[in-house]
Amino acid sequence: MAVERFPVEAGHILMFARSIGDQNPIYADAEYAAGTEVGAIPAPPTFVQASAQFDPEYFLRPHPDRVWHGSGREATGMKIEPPAADAGGSSSGDAGAGRSMAGGLHAEQHYEYHRPLVAGDVLRATVRPGERWEKQGRSGKLSFSETITEYRDLDGNLVVTARSVGVGTEGPKKPEEGTEVG
Amino acid sequence: MAVSAASLSVGDSRELVLTEDLTRTQIVMYAGASGDYNPLHSDERYAKEVAGYPGVFAHGMLSMGMTGRVLTDWMGDGRLTKYGVRFVKQVWPGDALTATATVDAIREEDGEWFADLSVLTVNQNGEPVVTGSATARLDP
Numbered sequence: 177m178a179v180e181r182f183p184v185e186a187g188h189i190l191m192f193a194r195s196i197g198d199q200n201p202i203y204a205d206a207e208y209a210a211g212t213e214v215g216a217i218p219a220p221p222t223f224v225q226a227s228a229q230f231d232p233e234y235f236l237r238p239h240p241d242r243v244w245h246g247s248g249r250e251a252t253g254m255k256i257e258p259p260a261a262d263a264g265g266s267s268s269g270d271a272g273a274g275r276s277m278a279g280g281l282h283a284e285q286h287y288e289y290h291r292p293l294v295a296g297d298v299l300r301a302t303v304r305p306g307e308r309w310e311k312q313g314r315s316g317k318l319s320f321s322e323t324i325t326e327y328r329d330l331d332g333n334l335v336v337t338a339r340s341v342g343v344g345t346e347g348p349k350k351p352e353e354g355t356e357v358g
Numbered sequence: 359m360a361v362s363a364a365s366l367s368v369g370d371s372r373e374l375v376l377t378e379d380l381t382r383t384q385i386v387m388y389a390g391a392s393g394d395y396n397p398l399h400s401d402e403r404y405a406k407e408v409a410g411y412p413g414v415f416a417h418g419m420l421s422m423g424m425t426g427r428v429l430t431d432w433m434g435d436g437r438l439t440k441y442g443v444r445f446v447k448q449v450w451p452g453d454a455l456t457a458t459a460t461v462d463a464i465r466e467e468d469g470e471w472f473a474d475l476s477v478l479t480v481n482q483n484g485e486p487v488v489t490g491s492a493t494a495r496l497d498p
Contacts, residue, residue: 188391191387191390191391192391192392192423194387194391195384195387195388195390195391195392195420195423196388196420196423196424196426196427197376197377197384197424197427198423198424198427198430200427200430200431200435202435212435213360213434213435213436214435214436218435218436220423220426220430221423221426221429221430221438221441222419222422222423222426222441225392225394225419225423226391226392226393227393228392228393228394229392229393231393234393236393236394236395236396237393237394237395238395244397245397245404245408246395246397246400246401246404247397247401247403247404247407247408251403251404251407251408252404252407252408281445282418282419282445283444283445284442284443284444284445285418285419285422285442285443285445286440286441286442286443287438287440287441287442288439288440289438289439289440289441292435292436294436339442
């Protein structure tokens with residue numbers, strides 16, 4: 177996701193480390209971190225994903241003035257188009273409905289680290305499309321697309337390059353085909 | 359606490375139990391920290407009734423994040439130059455996950471030493487959920 181300003185903060189790193197079950201003291205103790213080779217609290221390897229918090233338009237976060245697709249009084253706040261008669265779906269909606277709202281499946285994620293990312297860094301993320309390709313799956317055509325996100329510091333130096341591969345499916349969808357966008 | 363090229367051999371591996379019983383609360387913690395609030399991961403009613411899944415399941419990125427611990431615990435903090443995975447199978451609440459990292463190559467490039475590793479995380483049935491690779495900078 178494109179983000180103008182992603183401040184990498186110690187408290188955010190602590191929360192993120194806890195959320196992946198990482199008890200390494202380097203994520204919690206600035207004094208300890210200062211005495212290590214990195215010299216500061218480093219970001220865990222997948223931390224840049226949390227730049228979503230700083231994307232004002234991020235679609236997988238509820239916005240107070242918009243309809244959210246999760247449940248409240250009803251199972252979803254979205255109006256779901258009834259499935260076409262030939263799609264074989266039920267009136268409660270099929271897996272495809274939720275999937276299209278979630279933006280497809282997350283098939284792969286790759287990071288390249290140009291230097292350690294640490295608390296105190298401020299990043300700017302730019303996004304460009306990568307390659308696209310198709311593959312025949314068990315239940316129809318699979319369309320793969322790459323997204324490349326470059327995270328640069330305030331000096332314009334590249335810190336992390338992220339390459340995400342998403343897959344969209346055609347035809348009936350099976351939960352086993354892959355993992356939802358993470 | 360970095361690893362030296364001299365102390366490492368191709369085929370060396372480390373195993374780490376990531377969780378013995380993945381909780382829904384852990385998934386919620388990841389949603390909160392990462393900012394990915396997709397209701398598929400925290401909203402049982404939505405996941406079942408709207409999306410048609412048996413229930414909520416973990417973010418792929420939670421599995422990748424947890425798997426990364428076997429790399430940073432072993433290779434040291436700030437030592438990774440690459441880390442990439444494929445999401446092979448969904449991870450559900452109650453799953454037990456174990457990650458293994460294995461050294462595939464040790465090489466010198468422009469006077470610096472690197473280890474290329476493969477990573478694999480399996481569930482309680484031995485089924486791969488995440489497969490991938492990483493490169494770490496070594497001491498000589």
